[in-house]
Amino acid sequence: MNALVWNCRGFGQPPIVRQLRKMVKMFKPSFVFLSETQKKRSYMETKRKSMRFAGNSYVCPIDQAGGLALWWVEGISCKILDSDQFFIDVLVEGDDGFYITFVHAPSDPNRRRDFWDRISSLRSSFDDKWVVIGDMNVILFPEEKLGGGPPRNESVIPFKNFVDDNALMDLGFKGYPFTWNNNREGQRRVEERLDRALCSASWRSKFRNALVFHELPIESDHWPLRLEMKGTKVRSNPPFRFDSRWLNQEECNNIVNCKWDNGGMCHDRLLNCEKELKEWAREVYWDQNKRAADIQARLEEIFIMDRSVDIVQEEKFDDRTCCHLER
Structure with a gap:
């Protein structure tokens, strides 16, 4: 099982759609979560069906801003527990079920502080198998920023408190160290690690080989995240097929x-x-x-x-x- 998570900053752009198709074909994700889609449900449904995902959940954009889309493949049994314009909370059902919360945190620091409280309220026990993944819109440590001024404590501290209060751990990553840039050149360029995956100890115990990859972005200022929940699989030799x-x-x-x-x-x-x-x-x-x-x-x-x-x-x-x- 794996998940592809991307703040695509407008899903109507052909290069964005093309890259998503490429990643879906290459990685065969169980879940695809897109934030900042800026598209109505009808448009997103057309793309979902063309990529052959069976399930869906949407949060529509407001005045063509924002918008969340969650797709999953056939065979995945999941239940949408809660959602609003900044997150979709899911229970993946089964004997070894777990919770996964897909997020796109608010850009405003004051709204983000309330957002972390809201996400904390979703779980009532540290024993829950829980992973939180997406665009957090804030860094955890100073070294997660390159260029620009130092990070503001009023943004970083509430996020750190959220991580500590819920006993979450960072899953780390493989790839380029930053997941967002301001699309400027030279001395004006700023890069930060805004996108990440956090998990509880019980989730980590279940998925000991889980890995997060930063995939190369095309026509977007955010890098897609790929969460491999069971590590990298070794492919068997495929049967011969004449092309x-x-x-x-x-x-x-x-x-x-x-x-x-x-x-x-x-x-x-x-x-x-x-x-x-x-x-x-x-x-x-x-x-x-x-x-x-x-x-x-x-x-x-x-x-x-x-x-x-x-x-x-x-x-x-x-x-x-x-x-x-x-x-």
Whole structure:
């Protein structure tokens, strides 16, 4: 079981929708939680159905601001316990059930203080298996901010109190250390770790191998979070499947003709073709995947560098190239 959580800052943008499709296809999340959708339920339902999620819960935007969407796959038994414009609280049912609260905390510090009290009231026992994940809109420690002035205590202290009062622990992360930036360049650039996952000791005991990943953002100032609740799975070898697109490759036709003409029983000929095509396809796709991975790594480097005009243009070019390779 895993979850994909993203403050997408407007779900109507084609690059945002395209990246979500890519991540859904790649990671196959059990849950997808989107905040700041800025879209009506009817639009979100169209996208949910196209990505084949079975369940849904929405908090509609107010005057085209805000908006939450939670989708889950078929086979997940869950119950929506509570929600408002800043969170959706869920009970994942079953013998080993647990609570998960998807949040997008208010940006105003005064409203955020009341928000932490509200989230605290959702649970009545430290023994509850509980995870809280999303955009907290505040950091916990000074080192979670790069650039700009020092963090304000009136914002940080209420959040720290919330974490301590509920005996929550930070799940940490893998990837780039900051999850938000102000989209400015040079000395004016500010980056912070605003998005995170917190959990109770009993939840951590149940999901000992749980990991949080910061995924690369496209056309958004927030990095998507991916919570793997059972750690990274080792994939088994998939069965051989012939890809019809290979028919356009002359090398594929040569392999089939060569191996088939070697003679032998039909079964043996098919096995020989399968073996050679596997090796050929592995080399072809390895080259493409390696190039995409190199571009992805370069994009991550760019986020660390000063945002000069040349760097921004390179980022946009690499972005388009990644999308082309994925197609």
